[in-house]
Each structure stands twice: as structure tokens, then as C-alpha cells.
Amino acid sequence: MLRVVLLLLTGTLAAGSAQPGSKNTTKPNILFIVADDLGWNDVGWHNPDVKTPVLDQLAQEGVILDQSYVNYVCTPSRTAFMTGYFPYHVGTQHLVIFPWQASAVPSNFTFLPEKLKGLGYATHMVGKWHLGMCNWKYTPTYRGFDSFYGYYNGAEDYYTHVVANGLDLRDDKEVVKTKNGQYGTYFFTDRVVDIVEKHPADTPLFLYLPFQNVHQPLQVPKRFEDMYASVQNENRRKLLGMVSALDEAVGNVTMAMKNAGLWDNTLVIFTTDNGGWIVASGNNYPLRGGKVTLWEGGNRGVAFAHGKMLQKTGYTNNEMIHAVDWFPTILAAAGGTADAGIDGVSQLDTIMTGKPSPRTEFVYNIDDEFPTKQGAIRVGDYKLIEGYAGKPDGWIRPDNLTDTKADSGDPFIGTWLFNLKDDPTEHHNLADTMPDKLKEMQAKLAEYRKSLVPAINPPPDPKSNPQDWGGAWSPGWC
Numbered sequence: 001m002l003r004v005v006l007l008l009l010t011g012t013l014a015a016g017s018a019q020p021g022s023k024n025t026t027k028p029n030i031l032f033i034v035a036d037d038l039g040w041n042d043v044g045w046h047n048p049d050v051k052t053p054v055l056d057q058l059a060q061e062g063v064i065l066d067q068s069y070v071n072y073v074c075t076p077s078r079t080a081f082m083t084g085y086f087p088y089h090v091g092t093q094h095l096v097i098f099p100w101q102a103s104a105v106p107s108n109f110t111f112l113p114e115k116l117k118g119l120g121y122a123t124h125m126v127g128k129w130h131l132g133m134c135n136w137k138y139t140p141t142y143r144g145f146d147s148f149y150g151y152y153n154g155a156e157d158y159y160t161h162v163v164a165n166g167l168d169l170r171d172d173k174e175v176v177k178t179k180n181g182q183y184g185t186y187f188f189t190d191r192v193v194d195i196v197e198k199h200p201a202d203t204p205l206f207l208y209l210p211f212q213n214v215h216q217p218l219q220v221p222k223r224f225e226d227m228y229a230s231v232q233n234e235n236r237r238k239l240l241g242m243v244s245a246l247d248e249a250v251g252n253v254t255m256a257m258k259n260a261g262l263w264d265n266t267l268v269i270f271t272t273d274n275g276g277w278i279v280a281s282g283n284n285y286p287l288r289g290g291k292v293t294l295w296e297g298g299n300r301g302v303a304f305a306h307g308k309m310l311q312k313t314g315y316t317n318n319e320m321i322h323a324v325d326w327f328p329t330i331l332a333a334a335g336g337t338a339d340a341g342i343d344g345v346s347q348l349d350t351i352m353t354g355k356p357s358p359r360t361e362f363v364y365n366i367d368d369e370f371p372t373k374q375g376a377i378r379v380g381d382y383k384l385i386e387g388y389a390g391k392p393d394g395w396i397r398p399d400n401l402t403d404t405k406a407d408s409g410d411p412f413i414g415t416w417l418f419n420l421k422d423d424p425t426e427h428h429n430l431a432d433t434m435p436d437k438l439k440e441m442q443a444k445l446a447e448y449r450k451s452l453v454p455a456i457n458p459p460p461d462p463k464s465n466p467q468d469w470g471g472a473w474s475p476g477w478c
Contacts, residue, residue: 027204027334029266036215037291039276041283042243043302051227051244054251062306064316070274070301070323073292074130074154077273077323082111084327084344088366094455097132099153099164100464102478103456104132112327113144116206119336122146124195126188127210130154134478141172148172149191158184158219166466166473175472183221184212189249193256213246216280220245239281264308267333271303278393288426293390294364294376305351312354319350319357363448369455375445381421384441388413
């Protein structure tokens with residue numbers, strides 16, 4: 001244990017002997033778990049009515065990250081995780097990549113697993129990609145992963161594994177046609193367990209697990225739904241069941257790692273990709289708004305870190321962290337360094353010892369594409385939103401964007417200035433009462449906007465039609 005402490009104090013976590021109970025002889029294993037659309041109020045450590053005993057224990061044994069930010073929707077957050085760049089610097093800031101779009105994170109961006117392979121890691125991915133698939137070069141096994149088992153797009157059926165009339169399930173490059181009727185979360189977890197059991201003891205492991213749960217469609221085996229029999233709303237009951245199914249899956253993964261002797265030397269990072277989607281029964285109380293909005297409920301995400309190498313544990317950390325920071329943080333934990341010029345900063349000291357975050361500001365999003373023309377930043381305690389903030393329930397209304405009020409009476413196009421320290425639920429717009437601060441923040445946003453990369457948002461391409469590719473969404477047409 002003294003050796004572990006010395007490694008932490010000298011900043012050489014990734015270059016030393018194994019910790020007791022671990023087979024790994026060099027660097028920490030890294031388990032990066034991303035939940036899909038998991039709401040702020042949809043985890044047990046925020047809401048005792050939610051049954052997540054595994055996640056609760058991991059969070060409480062580790063460090064709960066209470067000011068951890070993601071992006072407002074799937075593709076932008078995953079871009080940040082894999083590249084360390086704000087999506088508006090990549091071109092993926094506008095909503096999501098749809099299956100029929102010739103769109104992807106450009107290949108000049110080096111992905112996290114590519115960096116980790118250079119540091120000697122085995123790299124495996126199980127789950128949701130959503131970073132482009134029209135060309136093989138954009139798919140996981142061409143971007144640094146030794147293996148991929150999952151799906152390219154978003155919102156696929158949990159049982160048929162079909163989205164938009166095309167099958168979307170792959171084992172590396174091969175289409176999987178044998179899982180119809182089987183719940184995806186079950187067999188994704190089985191694959192992770194298989195990877196862990198076969199992993200060679202002398203190689204550090206990077207496991208990227210972007211789970212399907214709890215993204216709609218709302219589907220879950222009845223035994224999980226029955227855990228919430230007192231919940232009257234059927235959709236909410238299913239959503240909560242999906243959360244508990246996710247919890248069980250994480251428990252099965254952690255047990256496999258313990259049985260394989262890997263757990264004691266594993267750093268776990270858990271985060272959602274965005275807030276819960278209110279129209280799909282997600283709940284972000286007490287935060288305002290949710291997925292597809294720039295309100296805090298869409299961007300302030302549930303997150304924690306866990307591992308025996310953490311020096312300070314059992315507390316809630318309130319330091320500012322953004323999704324782009326996980327790229328350099330994971331690299332630092334692995335003994336590497338990120339390239340100069342990326343947007344992310346390493347938060348390794350922050351999560352290891354509770355030191356102040358090196359981050360003092362970030363960009364929520366900058367997008368010039370209709371209907372989400374918007375810009376938002378946080379600097380210190382202050383947050384500025386200009387343009388389309390998002391109807392709080394997450395619905396996008398392109399037919400009604402000239403209105404200044406949403407149906408609920410909440411404004412969704414305009415200018416807002418908030419002090420998040422005093423007003424974390426965004427109820428007091430200071431734009432009129434603090435004109436000097438408003439001008440200061442607008443100038444800062446204008447400066448950020450100068451580096452905007454236009455959004456990659458092509459029209460639907462008929463060459464993508466899965467019926468021309470054996471019924472499956474497939475690369476090869478762009």
C-alpha cells in the first residue's frame with residue numbers, strides 16, 4: 001500500500017508495480033462506462049426511490065463528481081469522449097449523426113483507443129458507437145479498438161436490434177443475425193464478461209462500455225419493471241426498470257473483473273452522455289430541462305470515479321469537469337499525454353486527490369445550423385445562453401421556432417445569464433440586471449465562436465438504404 005501511495009504522490013500511477021490482488025503488472029486497467037440518457041434524478045444516490053445498489057456503492061466508495069458536464073445529446077458527447085475536442089471544433093455539434101447521413105468524426109482526429117494502444121493497452125468496445133459508419137474507416141475497429149460488439153447508430157430496438165428499418169448489430173465487422181428476441185443489455189454484458197475472462201494478465205485493459213440503457217425505446221424484461229410496481233405511469237416504470245437493468249449489468253461486469261483478478265488495479269469512470277430525455281420519462285429534478293436542451297438538466301451529468309488507487313474517496317467533488325477532459329485524464333492515468341491544442345485538460349489530480357480542477361470555463365455548444373442555432377458557455381459561476389436553448393422537455397419544434405414561448409410558458413429562444421452557484425436551477429435570468437457581466441460573457445462567446453467548424457450535416461443519402469446492404473445498416477457508401 002505504501003508503494004501505491006508513493007506512486008500517487010509522485011504522479012506515476014501508470015508506471016509501477018501491481019497493486020495487491022491484481023494480476024496486472026504495469027498499468028491500471030481502465031473501465032469507461034457511459035450510460036445513455038441517464039437522468040440526474042434517475043440514480044439512487046440522488047433519488048432513493050431508484051434501485052441502483054451497485055452504482056450507488058461504487059459512487060459512494062469512490063468520488064461522486066457533482067459538476068461533471070457532458071453535451072446536450074449523444075453524438076457530441078461521444079465526440080468529446082473519443083477526441084478530447086469540443087464538438088463545435090470537430091463539426092459534430094448539430095444534433096446527432098443519423099443512419100442515412102454521410103457523416104462522421106473526420107479521420108484526422110485521433111481517437112482515445114488509438115492513443116492507448118500506443119501505450120500497450122488492449123482496447124475493447126461493447127455497445128453504442130454513434131460517431132459515423134458510412135465508410136469502414138469511421139468504424140470502431142478502424143479507430144483503435146481491438147474488438148467491437150455493438151451497434152453503429154442510436155435508438156435501436158432492444159430485442160430486434162433494428163433501427164429505421166435496418167438491422168444494426170455487429171461483431172467486429174460482421175452483421176449479427178442471431179440475436180432477434182434477446183435483450184441487448186444481457187448479451188452485451190455477456191460479451192464483456194467473455195473479454196475479461198480471456199484477457200491476458202500481462203496486458204493493461206481498456207474497456208469502453210457505452211451501454212444502450214436507458215435510451216428509448218422503453219423496453220426492459222418484466223422482472224425489472226416489476227421492481228417499480230408502485231409507479232403508476234407505465235413509461236416511467238419501464239424507464240426505472242431499465243436503470244436497474246443497467247445497474248445489474250455493471251454489477252456483472254465488476255464481478256467478472258474481480259474473479260479475473262483485475263479489479264484491484266482498475267480505474268472506473270462512469271458518466272451519462274447527456275441528461276434524461278423528459279419526453280421519454282427521464283427525470284433531471286431539480287435541474288431545469290433535459291436532453292436536447294442547453295439547460296443544466298441536459299448537460300450536467302451524473303458521474304463518478306472509483307478505484308483503489310484513488311487517494312481521497314467517499315465524498316462529493318464539486319470541481320468543474322467536462323466531457324472533453326476524459327480523453328487526457330484517461331491518457332494520464334495510463335502514463336501518456338494528450339497532444340497539445342486539444343480542448344480537454346487532465347483531471348487526474350482532481351479525481352485522485354480532490355485538487356482544484358484546472359478548468360474554469362467551457363463551451364456547452366456553438367451551432368449555426370437550423371433549428372438549433374445557439375451558443376452557450378460557462379465561465380466561473382456564470383452561464384450564458386444565446387439563441388435556441390431548447391424547450392425544457394426536449395422537444396424540437398422547427399415549425400414554431402419564431403415563437404418566443406414554449407407551450408409550457410418557458411422561453412426557449414433568447415438570451416439568458418445565470419449565476420449557477422446562486423441559482424443552479426436557472427430560474428433567475430440576470431441578462432437585464434447585470435449588463436456589464438452580460439457584455440463580458442457575450443464577448444467571451446464571440447471569441448469562442450471564431451474557431452467554429454461548420455457542422456457536418458448532409459441531407460439523407462439514398463445509397464445508405466439498408467435494403468441495398470442485406471437489410472443491415474452498413475459501411476461502404478461514402
